[in-house]
Amino acid sequence: MAHTHPQSSSVRTGAGSMTRRGFLTAAGGAAIGAGVGLTGCGRSEAQTPKSSGPVDLQVWTNDPNYPAYFTYWAKQLNQRPDKRFDYRISSLIQSTDQVVTKLLTSYMSGTRLPDMPGFEISQFSRLQRDDIGGQFAVDLRKEIPHLDRDFYKARIVPYSSGDAVYGLDSDMCMGVYYYREDLWKKYGLSTDFETWDDLLAIGAKAHRDHDVAVAAVSSNDITWMTMLMLQQGGQCFGADGSLQVDNPHTVDALKLLRRGVQSGAFMDLSNFYGAAGVAAMNAGQVIGYIMPDWFQPFVLQLNAPKLSGRWRIRPFPRFTTGHATAVWGGTGFGVTKNQPGTTAALDLLKQAYCTREGQVQRFLKASYLPTMKNAWQDARLRKYESKYLGGQRPFDVYGQIVEDTPTMVTSPYWDVMNARMTIALSETMRGIQSPERAVRDAADSIRSQMAR
Structure with missing residues (x-):
């Protein structure tokens, strides 16, 4: 996956050499x-x-x-x-x-x-x-x-x-679906859904009847687009370093997100982790989240401590193909x-x-x-009960999906891809471009920058 610039001058070091341009x-x-x-x-x-x-x-x-x-x-x-x-x-x-x-x-x-x-x-x-x-x-x-x-x-x-x-x-950074069990029961919503279409239908009805959203996303953050694409089996980059983000799964992910926001099933937050997102979380306006495992200890518990015992997790809904989960984030x-x-x-x-x-x-x-x-x-993990999740054993859920966790291939051009796909996401969500055109234009721009 390393990319070289043979025409650039090199910086010599005791450990080898690299290009001046690459290092800067x-x-x-x-x-x-x-x-x-x-x-x-x-x-x-x-x-x-x-x-x-x-x-x-x-x-x-x-x-x-x-x-x-x-x-x-x-x-x-x-x-x-x-x-x-x-x-x-x-x-x-x-x-x-x-x-x-x-x-x-x-x-x-x-x-x-x-x-x-x-x-x-x-x-x-x-x-x-x-x-x-x-x-x-x-x-x-x-x-x-x-x-x-x-x-x-x-x-x-x-x-x-x-x-x-x-x-x-x-961390594994595995995605699961978080939901407010008390509010799902209050509104008579079934948590026994199988597909993303099922969740969108439940969410649209919940929005019409109770003015709540079953997930929160952001049209200026590719987290959800990427997770939904990865779950279907897509990648942003190939193992050979090639750009692969312009795959049908990315288009399908954008379509799903747009449908969710347009129907009210998903709430579009300009600052997911900021004041607006925290307020919606604590007010019960958002009763579910599509997020990795680290969301519970480092976002939910920190920002909504009074909601302890009310949240539960379950596996992602499924697509017709792909994996049981997706990934996002990590620190190596x-x-x-x-x-x-x-x-x-x-x-x-x-x-x-x-x-x-x-x-x-x-x-x-x-x-x-x-x-x-x-x-x-390890028995200590398998028997571990989360107080914040109302005594639920999280490894009962994570254990179902860990073997089907997809990888996420990184690239020296990740920042370029991230920036350009954020524009594609925003333009899709605002109706400026179709998902197909937005992805195609973004990929053309990314490849142009990769070729420089």
């Missing part, structure tokens, strides 16, 4: 803004990783839950009589784009890199251009035995560049190579993310679904 594009101009020169930039001299003793690991991420979880495991390892390292964890919490921008700037300026950077899935695409990630990140496929056997492919592929894997995802943690903390960081990541106990504890402490297959058999 990935950095978003950070090098210029920081006053960093390109001549001789990069970490020209590798540092020897420590093999034992005190080590101060830096975790860079957008979510404080991650360093808290790594700190938990660092303390566990520190207490072992056969410990190799004496861990101390520090963190830098930044927006998802700034984590990668600061990482690239640090690399180019020769300053300290984070030992364990967290790559949000859309930002990871910046490291795929010219395989920039390979300049400073450990290839985890070479370090973790049986990676492809033990982990779900759906959460390995998005953090790959060529054959290398630079991040381990923290990697390890920077040739650093004093490289070996210690690998040991910590392996314990926290590559053991059954680590995967179970990650859910119990941070609410992230296991990405290792064997953790799904």
